[in-house]
């Protein structure tokens with residue numbers, strides 16, 4: 001039985017997982033606190049984690065009906081992420097583990113996003129290709145075993161979620177931007193503004209989203225304030241289509257350049273409907289099974305951290321007491 005803690009960004013998360021089965025998966029989102037700033041304020045995130053971590057861990061234990069003596073190990077995200085935010089999770093996990101003399105597992109956040117696909121029901125077995133697109137990262141991962149992954153390509157500048165968040169801000173939408181853009185785009189025409197699907201013709205498996213953000217800025221600048229308001233849904237739909245278009249173009253190229261028996265999506269942007277639909281069509285075309293985890297396992301959560309930890313060697317007490325974060 002694993003208790004996992006995740007505090008790398010703006011969600012305070014704790015989960016209890018046994019043999020790939022989620023017993024509790026508690027996420028306390030701070031989105032409302034950061035919305036008025038249009039993005040995450042690291043110091044605000046750290047303070048919120050401090051206030052929320054104990055209630056969130058208590059809630060996960062209560063919800064699962066698990067007691068401290070049932071736990072075998074405590075897992076925690078060590079990085080990458082915001083240093084102050086990570087420190088709250090790592091320090092809390094160390095204190096809890098030490099008090100109970102439990103062993104610990106330190107988990108890489110991106111490995112966690114990959115491992116969301118290891119959870120029940122229908123756990124996906126390696127090897128598979130995983131496209132991770134979140135607020136901090138965008139990469140294609142070759143997953144050959146449960147212990148890690150190989151980076152096949154990654155963003156050279158902004159992450160896909162970061163681009164959506166910045167685009168949403170430009171359009172006067174709330175934070176996080178991805179869900180806001182997805183909602184507004186439903187009533188817009190994705191073909192109404194021609195925004196470049198960057199990198200689609202570049203060789204290799206890297207991504208780039210900063211030019212797209214600039215293209216949106218220029219499109220907005222050419223319109224009057226009234227026209228921007230009137231055409232916000234079209235702008236959102238076109239911008240979303242360009243972000244998703246690039247993700248799918250690179251996924252197609254990865255499938256062309258390697259024989260992967262299955263594909264998985266991970267990270268917050270994998271909660272996006274048009275991205276999920278596009279990936280489904282692409283994988284059907286290639287006759288490759290696609291693993292789509294539920295939306296709540298795409299965005300940050302601690303169940304995915306437990307899923308990764310289950311395949312890593314626990315470190316016994318007290319060897320982990322000098323652990324630092326790996327921001």
Ligand code: KG4
Pocket residue numbers: 009133134135136137160161162164165176177178179182267268269270271272273298299300
């Ligand atoms: O994985 P995640 O929760 O945190 C990081 O590790 O960064 O991803 C958060 C990102 C944000 O940029 C958010 O705008 C985006 O995922 N996101 C979405 C959706 N839900 C969250 N993007 C597009 N469509 C969504 N439905």
Ligand code: ZN
Pocket residue numbers: 109113134135267268299300
């Ligand atoms: Zn994440």
